[in-house]
Amino acid sequence: MTTPLGEVLDGRRAAEFHKAARALLKEPLLLAHGPDADAYRLVRQYAAELRDWFERNTGWSLRVDAEAARLRKTPGTLADATHPAREASRAGAPFTRRRYVLLCLALAALERGEAQIALGRLAEQVMLDAADPQLAASGIEFTLERRDERLDLAAVVRLLLRHGVLRRVAGDEDAYVSGTGDVLYDVQRRVLAGLLAARHGPSTITADGFEERLGRLTAESALDSDELRFRAIRQKLTRRLLDDPVLYYDELTDEELAYLTRQRAFLTARVGELTGLVAEVRAEGIAMVDPQDDLTDVRMPEQGTHGHVTLLLAEHLAARGGEVSRTELEHRVRELAVEHGGFWSKSARQPGAEGELVEQALAKLTALALVTRTPGGVAPLPALARYAVGETVVVEPGERTPRRKTSQRKAPQP
Numbered sequence: 001m002t003t004p005l006g007e008v009l010d011g012r013r014a015a016e017f018h019k020a021a022r023a024l025l026k027e028p029l030l031l032a033h034g035p036d037a038d039a040y041r042l043v044r045q046y047a048a049e050l051r052d053w054f055e056r057n058t059g060w061s062l063r064v065d066a067e068a069a070r071l072r073k074t075p076g077t078l079a080d081a082t083h084p085a086r087e088a089s090r091a092g093a094p095f096t097r098r099r100y101v102l103l104c105l106a107l108a109a110l111e112r113g114e115a116q117i118a119l120g121r122l123a124e125q126v127m128l129d130a131a132d133p134q135l136a137a138s139g140i141e142f143t144l145e146r147r148d149e150r151l152d153l154a155a156v157v158r159l160l161l162r163h164g165v166l167r168r169v170a171g172d173e174d175a176y177v178s179g180t181g182d183v184l185y186d187v188q189r190r191v192l193a194g195l196l197a198a199r200h201g202p203s204t205i206t207a208d209g210f211e212e213r214l215g216r217l218t219a220e221s222a223l224d225s226d227e228l229r230f231r232a233i234r235q236k237l238t239r240r241l242l243d244d245p246v247l248y249y250d251e252l253t254d255e256e257l258a259y260l261t262r263q264r265a266f267l268t269a270r271v272g273e274l275t276g277l278v279a280e281v282r283a284e285g286i287a288m289v290d291p292q293d294d295l296t297d298v299r300m301p302e303q304g305t306h307g308h309v310t311l312l313l314a315e316h317l318a319a320r321g322g323e324v325s326r327t328e329l330e331h332r333v334r335e336l337a338v339e340h341g342g343f344w345s346k347s348a349r350q351p352g353a354e355g356e357l358v359e360q361a362l363a364k365l366t367a368l369a370l371v372t373r374t375p376g377g378v379a380p381l382p383a384l385a386r387y388a389v390g391e392t393v394v395v396e397p398g399e400r401t402p403r404r405k406t407s408q409r410k411a412p413q414p
Helices: 005-026 037-045 047-057 097-112 119-130 133-137 147-162 173-178 189-193 210-217 226-243 254-275 305-320 326-343 354-367 382-387
Strands: 029-031 061-064 068-072 116-118 166-171 183-187 278-281 285-289 371-374 377-380 390-394 403-407
Touching (some): 005 068, 029 037, 047 061, 097 189, 147 183, 166 173, 173 183, 305 382
16 A cells, blocks of 8 residues: 555655754754755755744744855853854864954954955954953953964854855965965855844943843843733743753743743644654653754763763762762772773873863763752752663563663753
8 A cells, every 4th residue: 555645745845844944953054055055955945934933933033045044043041151162173172262252353354344355364353453442451362473362363264164154265274373374265245144143233232241231132022911921931941942951940930930831742842843852851851852863062972082981970970969079070080090991092091181081071961951060069960860870670582581781871962
């Protein structure tokens, strides 16, 4: 018996729609050319449906033109600093405060500039803007005199290359850093214009403090009716279900928790229809688990030394419960190195390496909402219990009686 053609086409469209939505959630800026070209074409095909879904359920706007598809995402919470911009390199080091400032100054210079620009010329314009007394008073300086400053600017440019704002015409950033050459770029102005994801222009904000400025940039319009307030709550909760690895109930206001309690099934169903994520509801919160295990920027468990150390520390923290000091964690890593060092990289077995190993593990566990940092060290969050080693009863083929087997369960992925 064959399946009717209409059902096949409906199933295919649903699968393509899911794929397009997931592509946007993983990479909110998709270019028409390059490695994301196939995803861009799929998003363009379903642009109307995607635009309607995101606008209604999250308040995010979607712009699709001949060069790029841009989903202007704003986070459900502005206090999460665990997913920074990173170098476009294998190491992927997070951006420092100075690199963020240089990124903003570079974007401003490119907005004022021509269709082509050399890296040396861009550096001169950034250096002039960096001489602003307010930046100097905040401790930011950029003089081009030191190699680390040129490295910072090169990291910013490579981020812009990755996002398609710049296209390299000739030259290499390493030559510029070493002082032996320059680089020429084409500026993709339409991609540049779509980078900013804010409800209000930064130049219109008069607040001084960082938190207040950030709040003003993303502030909603006046919520002067119950309908508008409920819509804002629904959109905020949906953003967090899509973006956060775990939505903990104790992080919500009383009004948000009451709304989620009433509308939980509806909200999780809507997210599942868009993405294929499956809701896992526990006493402490909700995790939207990805059966495909790829809708995340932080994956765990991971292969390699750092992945193994992170997994072992997660197991240790889940078993210990309560706050654990950094000193204890570093001591634990030294013990683990004796037991598992034969499988680790040579550098990880060196004396003193435990500090860096612990820091990298805690950065990942924090980003996955599995632990929280405290003045005394780190404390586990409820979702970390999924990493606890426990006893499960299994029956192997051919066996008549069950036996116990130790198993380890994965944490939810964002």
